[in-house]
Amino acid sequence: MNTTPSQLHQHPRVTSHWRSFGLTILLLLLSSQAIAGNIQVKASVSQEHVFIGQPFRLVISVEGADEVTPPDLSNIKGLQIKELGQKSNSSTQIVINGRQIESTKTTELSYQVLINDKSTATIPALTVIADGTSHTTKPIPLSIKEPEENEHFKLEVRLSKPTAYVGEPLLMTTTWLISQQARGGGFNLPILSDPRFITSSREDLLPRDKNQLIKIELAGEVILAKRYQKRVGGKDFVAITFFHNLIPQTTGNITLPRGTIAIDALTGYETPRSRRDYDPFGMLGSRQREIYKTIVVPANQVDLKVLPLPTQGVPPHFNGLVGKYTIKAHAEPTTVNVGDPISLSLEITGERAAITSMPPLNLPHFK
Secondary structure (H helix, E strand, O other): OOOOHHHHOOOHHHHHHHHHHHHHHHHHHHHHHHHHOOOEEEEEEOOOEEEOOOOEEEEEEEEOOOOEEOOOOOOOOOEEEEEEEEEEEEEEEEEOOOOEEEEEEEEEEEEEEEEOOOOOOEEOOOEEEEOOEEEEOOOEEOEEEOOOOOOOEEEEEEEOOOEEEOOOOEEEEEEEEEOOOEEEEEEEOHHHHOOOEEEEEOHHHOOOOHHHEEEEEEOOEEEEEEEEEEEEOOEEEEEEEEEEEEEEOOOEEEEOOOOEEEEEEEEEEEOOHHHHHHOOOOOOOOOOEEEEEEEEEEEOOOEEEEEOOOOOOOOOOOOOOOOOOEEEEEEEOOOOOOOOOOEEEEEEEOOOHHHOOOOOOOOOOOO
């Protein structure tokens, strides 16, 4: 049965229903407008007391916005920031008696932050674009602690030589020594992003036996390292070692930025409170919980003297490569008639042989 507008006036219940429906729509519109105009942006960190070289989490929460543009973090000095991802969720609350409707969308931007020096003691104010408008977070003060030496964990960095020419490849060996149970192991080697050097991993120096190799995360990449036993100062350690080429690009006396390793070290055991309540004398056996404490251990200081390239005694066509290189020539065939073609090959081997250029071949009697 179809109902005309004139018939609606004859049915009070139908009229009340339409009024209620219209009021619900009005409440929904008013609620959505209030939420859209009430955007809240705030930043928080997983911990306020951090070591230099210890990664921690930064979360920027945006509430009440549909479109969120992350802040520009590229110009923040003293911080290494890695984006971990973005997630959004919506929540709706309906109160029937009070005729209240609330709908809220929250977006979280997550980052991993690492501090390289003590001069950076604050997460600065960050600007987020939410629904086309700018919103700035409050600065977050941090309590910065220096890495500390530890008898159970050590980080050693060694160079193949203390003096080198600019452009000369050096071998950098990094070794983490462990003599106590731990978990994790976050390496921070600022030298790998130092613009004064060109670096590259040297996995070709690792053993071929896969049982001696482990994977570690370093500078956002997964590399291979070798694991073995090593005795240092009369004490046995598990050693994890990996290698890099290090090529200085500037001259002078350089102190390499010190690396760190962040570890969750086992410090003791604790019986859960529920077990202590009904088993105060430990009659039911021990089921203790391990207790870990985060520590950050610094690497040793490494000094390097970088010399300029000599200006005298330089061979012809010198292109700036310094180091150990070999060059071999091979021709085939070696017995030919006048006018027969010969294939000539030059093989150059060395750390940076890939960037060499073709030499001029001014050979008499040959075309």
